[in-house]
Amino acid sequence: MCCFSGHVERVADTSIFARSVENGRQILVYAMTISTRTDVAMILPLPVPPGSPEDAVRFISLKEYPDFFKDMKKGFPEPVSRSLMPTKSARPAAVPAAPKLEVVQVGEFEASFGPAVKDFSRLDARFRLPDQTWEQLPAYKDFGFAVFKLKPTATEIHPMAFEFPRVNPRQLFFPTVHIHDGKVHSKATFDHALYCQKRDGEKLSLPEWRESQVTAGQFMKASQAAGVLDGALHCYLKEVRGERKNEDVVL
Template sequence: MCCFSGTQLVQSVSKTRIFGRQEKKLQHLIYSMSIVASDAVAMVLPVPVVPGGPDDAMKFADFSGYPKVFDDLELGFRPPVTVYRGSPAALPALPKPVLEVKQVGAYEASFVPTIADFSRLDARFRLPDDVWKKLPGYAAFGFAVFKLRAGAQDVHPMAFSFPTARPGHVFFPTLHIHDGEVHAKEHFDHTLYLQGENLNLNPGWQGSPGVAMNHVKCEQTHHFVLPEMHVHRRRIYGKHANGDIVLKPLV
């Protein structure tokens, strides 16, 4: 789920990219997007944390030094180069790099353990109480809150780990609330990346031909991306049912 405080302040959200990996009782998430906002806003990502934990149960990682991690993840899915006898191989065009974030630490991050704890945040960065009344399924969730500056920006990756209440699952927060309302369908512009084993992957997921270390600077990912594992990718674009995406373990 991706929702914003000050719903009238957000003009557009696009190019959302999310990486997820489950590790024993933890889940790791990396999140990036492009946003246009007329004033500073907070993005709220509800996640299934183990309830009753301490205020520092969620651990944030600074990816401002590796803003192109998603570009490198995407490189793992380039089509192979075909070599024709008697002529040079045509190299595939590389994707254009995203604009580098110049402001180091482009946001402030907070962990909100429960809905009730939103009262401890600055009032500007809270969501209306009636939003949560419409979403009873999130009553036991915790929340990662990122305070973003005004203007048009490609947000450098936001990353955090949390003790998950759903061991063996990988949770992608993809339910949209951009205008204060929960709509049955929403426009998606998402690319999801995954590392994991023994997960029930539907046909929409594509595996990378090689392992992550072939393209990703794994030593710069705070151990979020494992070098010797393959990566899976799923692209979601257009109108779809509005909800989170959860990968379950194989039975």
């Protein structure tokens, strides 16, 4: 799950894929099953360098590959032995209205990128988090955020994908903090499958991750993936289920 601007009845089956690319940037692909009766936005805080421009994030449409994560799951067949399952800022002073953040059509979504928390005021009020929410999350004061506007639905969301610059290009970032109805809790219930790829020479510690037996090109349709994955590399999986500390996953 992630951060939502309003009430959602149910969120489940969250899948996230991350991969480092050139120039210190990272690819992120996100999908979930959601049930909501109102227009809401999914908000993903991102550890971008301070002062990043509004075009720093490149949104990528995977509308033509809705089965991205279904195919990725095929690279990790259930092991025979069930005993080896994976372990579980203050309100700014009044100023003249700033121009709205640019909205990009990405597949079935409208997406925006705000370089800093202060840019939240430039979103439609329906798609903001309350100021007091950010006050509970001081670690995010220098983060940017990607916003995906979702229509009322009770269905599986096709994968959302984008590429962003990282303040620390040696870290792989998974946005997993839960914020629902503007509330932040110390613990949350997770239902996540995290996937990643590791580039040659990249120093990622993956002791609790399962490695695919074959390269991604043998179970993924790389030609439909808009460049978000490398068909010549293996994939890695870590399942995060149940109640745990409410925090992001960083490798």
